[in-house]
Structure formats: structure tokens, C-alpha cells
Amino acid sequence: MRKFTIIFLLALIQVNAQDFPIVQIPEQLTKNADATIISKDVKVTIEDYDKYYYNEKLVIKVYNQNGDKHARAFAFYDNEQRIEDLEVKVFNSNGKQLDRFKKKDFKDQSAVGNGTLYSESRVKFLRYVPVTYPYTLVFESSYSTSDTAFLPDCNFVEDYGIGILKSTFQISYQENQTLRIKESNFDGFNVDKIKEGHKLKYSIANLVAQEKEPYSSGLKNNTPNVKFALNKFHLKGVDGEADSWKDYGKWIHDEFLVGQEQLPEATITSIKKLVEKASSLEEKIRLVYKYVQDNTRYISVQLGIGGWKPISATEVDRNKYGDCKGLTNYTKALLEAVGVPSYYTVVYAGRDKQNLDEEFPKMSGNHVILNVPLHDKEIYLECTSQKAPVNFLGTFTDDRNVLKVTPNGGIFDKTKKYEDEVSKQKSVASVSINQDGSLKANVTIESTGIQYHNKYGILDFKKEDQMEHYKEYWSYLNKLELDAVSFSNDKNEARLTEDVNLWVGSYLSKAGNQFLMVPNIFNRNTFIPKRVRNRKTDVVVKRGYFDEDVYNITLPKGYKIESLLSPVKIITPFGEYSVVMKKNDDGTYSYSRKLVIKSGVFPKEQYADFRAFRKKIAQFDNSKIIITTN
Numbered sequence: 001m002r003k004f005t006i007i008f009l010l011a012l013i014q015v016n017a018q019d020f021p022i023v024q025i026p027e028q029l030t031k032n033a034d035a036t037i038i039s040k041d042v043k044v045t046i047e048d049y050d051k052y053y054y055n056e057k058l059v060i061k062v063y064n065q066n067g068d069k070h071a072r073a074f075a076f077y078d079n080e081q082r083i084e085d086l087e088v089k090v091f092n093s094n095g096k097q098l099d100r101f102k103k104k105d106f107k108d109q110s111a112v113g114n115g116t117l118y119s120e121s122r123v124k125f126l127r128y129v130p131v132t133y134p135y136t137l138v139f140e141s142s143y144s145t146s147d148t149a150f151l152p153d154c155n156f157v158e159d160y161g162i163g164i165l166k167s168t169f170q171i172s173y174q175e176n177q178t179l180r181i182k183e184s185n186f187d188g189f190n191v192d193k194i195k196e197g198h199k200l201k202y203s204i205a206n207l208v209a210q211e212k213e214p215y216s217s218g219l220k221n222n223t224p225n226v227k228f229a230l231n232k233f234h235l236k237g238v239d240g241e242a243d244s245w246k247d248y249g250k251w252i253h254d255e256f257l258v259g260q261e262q263l264p265e266a267t268i269t270s271i272k273k274l275v276e277k278a279s280s281l282e283e284k285i286r287l288v289y290k291y292v293q294d295n296t297r298y299i300s301v302q303l304g305i306g307g308w309k310p311i312s313a314t315e316v317d318r319n320k321y322g323d324c325k326g327l328t329n330y331t332k333a334l335l336e337a338v339g340v341p342s343y344y345t346v347v348y349a350g351r352d353k354q355n356l357d358e359e360f361p362k363m364s365g366n367h368v369i370l371n372v373p374l375h376d377k378e379i380y381l382e383c384t385s386q387k388a389p390v391n392f393l394g395t396f397t398d399d400r401n402v403l404k405v406t407p408n409g410g411i412f413d414k415t416k417k418y419e420d421e422v423s424k425q426k427s428v429a430s431v432s433i434n435q436d437g438s439l440k441a442n443v444t445i446e447s448t449g450i451q452y453h454n455k456y457g458i459l460d461f462k463k464e465d466q467m468e469h470y471k472e473y474w475s476y477l478n479k480l481e482l483d484a485v486s487f488s489n490d491k492n493e494a495r496l497t498e499d500v501n502l503w504v505g506s507y508l509s510k511a512g513n514q515f516l517m518v519p520n521i522f523n524r525n526t527f528i529p530k531r532v533r534n535r536k537t538d539v540v541v542k543r544g545y546f547d548e549d550v551y552n553i554t555l556p557k558g559y560k561i562e563s564l565l566s567p568v569k570i571i572t573p574f575g576e577y578s579v580v581m582k583k584n585d586d587g588t589y590s591y592s593r594k595l596v597i598k599s600g601v602f603p604k605e606q607y608a609d610f611r612a613f614r615k616k617i618a619q620f621d622n623s624k625i626i627i628t629t630n
Helices: 002-018 065-070 245-257 265-274 281-295 313-319 324-337 449-453 456-460 463-473 604-621
Strands: 035-048 051-062 074-077 081-091 097-102 107-110 116-119 122-125 135-145 162-172 179-184 191-196 199-207 225-230 232-235 238-241 300-302 343-347 367-373 378-381 401-406 409-414 424-433 439-448 478-490 495-506 509-511 514-517 539-541 545-554 559-561 568-572 575-583 589-597 600-602 625-629
Touching (some): 074 081, 238 245, 265 281, 449 545, 456 478, 463 478, 539 604
Parallel strands (some): 035 162, 116 300
Antiparallel strands (some): 051 135, 074 122, 081 097, 179 225, 343 367, 401 409, 509 514, 539 600, 559 625, 568 575
8 A cells, every 4th residue: 555655656746847748749730830839728708898807828839939929928908907817837848847927027018119109008028038949838817808899809820830739719798798790711620619608619629830821811811710899898988889880980979089179269260271272172181181291290199098089189289299090180170170071080001901891890990091072082181191192091001991980970981992003113214334334324213103102201211311222222233323313202193203313333244255234224023922832822912013114225336236135025814014125226225114013812723823924024024135346
């Protein structure tokens, strides 16, 4: 009996010494993975329309430095959201505990950037520096909040390069509550769903790491996720009730906007005088928008309901600053003062073109802009920009669903799409080649549409930074020197013209008694997407564009091109490319190139053809000709 007791105690000591059980992870969950989630358990308990609890336990094994970012350990808090518990334990590959961190060990800082004047949003976080790989991190957190307008989503796959052994998400609610649910992208994934009364549990197991594919629509559009929303909810001390976008718009208008549009009488008098000679509504809009751009600046305000409610127009007028909400409301108030109605408009901002979900109304968006309806078109104003032209949104808020907030409720609309041919760059160059292989050129580049958006920021660069921009843009030009650079910014047409005089010390390459030259001097498109075998997602080109280049090339006396480039014309579903080179009557040579990249969604099976098209562009853009001398 005593012998058995000793053996049992020894076994217990061995288990305790190990600290954490070693989990056998299938090999397929480590392939292409920087980390594997061994288990993740999330529980959301909705106690009332103005209270829910969140509990999470994450066990993740990290294999390398790239995986450190997946071993996240942080929690946000503010006056409405209270952190109940935070703890991290770290184990080595043998299951031995290396470190343990409690709530008091987490760092604490503002959850917003330096551009924010007021904010009560904060974050506690742990930046663990591993001493060895692999390691296993166990993170446990819990919080309670009254902000039920934003319920946590169930997103099983939060990043690329993570395998998942087991992950569960459970949400429970009260019998007297209406919880709306939208499940997306379950096809092709083994998602298990269990519903018991007013409790839902989703789980997924043995999911391989997702690989990032070029021109994909993104993880959230291709992996399973679930959204939740209460019909009756609470946000920063304000109750709400809505089950349609119309209701949400009405709630935002009544709770956030009413009473915030008042302006000082002196400002009303001043703005009316400013537009008194305007000959059209559009001219009034331009004058008011320029007034806002010239007299205010953007700074974030995230205090209490101020994270969602604009500060008053009077306060913006007095302080000369505001966030997107405050500046939009201020511009709206100024336009109303001169008889131009407009609508505060909610949008998801960012290059990825995230849409508000027309099928699933819930508190959404991360930005607001201003809609000004005219009889024949919709004008949108980005009120945080001091430089943008009227009705120019660029990649920040183009081509996506938005919610116009009216006194009668929310109305869905869509912002402008910049068509491929509109996003144009036209380069015209006069080039003189010298006998020593150098060249001198004047280059004029005119950009519109998205290409305008990508460039007009250069106007605010310091002179030396502008010069550095061109040297980087034309980094393949050896010994590039810029003699003069000037700009013309037509804000009425959203057109930027760059005029560049330059000198390249070494352009021709000597090959025996001959020279080699690439006729495409100023716009080489060398990008080739990486090869992808067994592609999983469709090819998404979010924005297309049109490049046109016309160069007139003068060679030194006694020099001639042995053989002109053969004409090229490629037409594909993804775009078109053409090159024509000819000798002019005056002895000079002309090089003409056109490239159209088409926006659109193409089947994943066409990715190889898409890549081949881009590869041909890169090939022809670097084609060489031979120059001989007498």
C-alpha cells in the first residue's frame, strides 16, 4: 500500500512539474503557420439591454517571431467598460511555466493616437518578449460594459498564418430580448452550431492556416463570421431601439444631431455675405467648403458620447477645430445657413472599401462625411481635409454603401466610383539623348481620379522631399538630377499637373560599338503578382486605372535606331496594353504607350491568366532597342 502511495505521489509531482499539458497538434495545422490556436473560448452573456459580460480564454502556440503578433494580450476600457480580470501565463515547449502576469503587470495607455485632443478610451496591454521558440501563451480576460450597441462579432479567423485546433464562441441573452443574427461564409467550413433556448454556441476545429493571396477580397469576406445586434440597446448613457437602417438613422439624428447645429449670429451673417454673389448652388457649396478648409483643422474628440455625437457647431466655430463628426456637422450648419440642405452621412472609411451591410442594420461605421443632394447629382464632402476638392473622396470613402441621416430616418446611398478611364495619368515628354549616353528631358504628367488622390499630397511636401519623391519614383534612372519641378492643381476638375525638367547622367548602355536603350523612360510597370498554386479566392481588383505615355525622342547627329520596337497590342478581360514606336518626318522618334487595368471580380481560375498579363506588361515595358552610330 505504501509503495502504491509513493508511486502515485511521484506521478502527481511529475504532472505538477510539467505545469501545462503538452498538446499534440496535427501537422497540417502547423503548415504555413506562424502560430496555432490550441483553444479559444469566448462567452458573451447579455444580462440586459444595457449590460453584457465578456469572458475569453485563449491558448496559442507560437512558432517564430512572425507569430508574436498573434499572441495578443490586451483589453480596452473606459467609463462604460470595466476590465474584470486579466492574466497571462507563458510555457515553454516542455510545458514548463516561464512567466506569469497579472492585471497589475499590464501597461496602460490611451487607446487613441496623438491626434486626439480628448479621449477616455484606454487600453491595458502586455508586450511579451519571448526568450525561446516555440512557446505557449495562455491569455484570460473578462470585462463588463453597458455599451450593448456594439456586441462582439464571432470571427474565428482573425489573421493569416494561424492554424486552429479548436475555437468556440457562445452568446446568451434574455427571454424578453430580440437578438438578431447574421451568419456569413459558412460554406466549405465545418462550423458546428448548437442552439439551446436563448443560448447559441458556434465552434470550429482543425482549421488550417489561411494563406494571404494577392488580389483577395480579404479574410472577413472568405472565412466564417457571425454578427449580432439587439433591437433595444444602449450607448454611452443613451438608450436606443432600432431594427432597420431607417430606425438607426432616425435615432442618430434625434439623439446625436438635434441641437448641435446652432451657429453664432455673427458667423451666420459672415457666411451669408461670403456667398451673396454666388451664381449657383454648386458655387455656394464650393465657397462654404473652402471656408471650412481655411478656418478649421481636424483633431479627434472621443470623450463619452462624444465618440459618436458631434461637438456643437458653435464650439467648432469658436475653437476652429473638430473631429470628423464635429467638422461635418459644422459644414452642414453653415450650408443650412445659406439655404443649402445636406445630410450627415455614416461610412466605413479606408482603402479596402468596406460596406455598411444593407441586409443587417446595426451600429456601424468609423467615419462621417457630408452629403449634399442637388437636383441632378449627389455631392459628397470630406470635411476633415483641408486640401481635397469639392466632391472628391479618393480611396478613403469611394465606391461604398453609406447611410444618410435625415430627420425622417436613415437612407442608403453609394458614394462615387472612379471609373478606370477616369483614374488617368498622362505623361508627355520631350527627350534629348546626348552622345555620352546621358539625356535631358521635360516631362509633363497630368493625373485625375484615383491617380490624382495618390499624388496631390506631394503639394505639401518640403522642396527636398519633393525631389526625393521623384528620385524614388524613377529609381532605375542612373545619376538622375532634377533641374526644376512645378505643379498646377486644378481643384475644380480634380486634376494635378506636374512639370519636371531633369537630366540623367547615364541612360544608354554601351554594347560594343552599339548602345542599348529602353524607350519606356518614365513609366515602367514592373509589378508581377506572386505565383499562387491552388488559389482559394476570386481575383478582386478594387480600382482600375488608365496610363497614357507619349515621348518624343531626339538622338544625337549620326545616331539611329537599328530596328524599332514591334507594335504590341494585348486585350484581355483584365485590361489592355499597347505600344507603338515610329520615326517621325523630322528625324525624331515617338514612343506611345497605353495601359488600362480594369477593376472587377474575376474567377479564381483566371488568376494565372491575370498574372501572365501583368508579366507581359513588365516584359514589354523593359524592352530594349539597339542604337547605332555612323
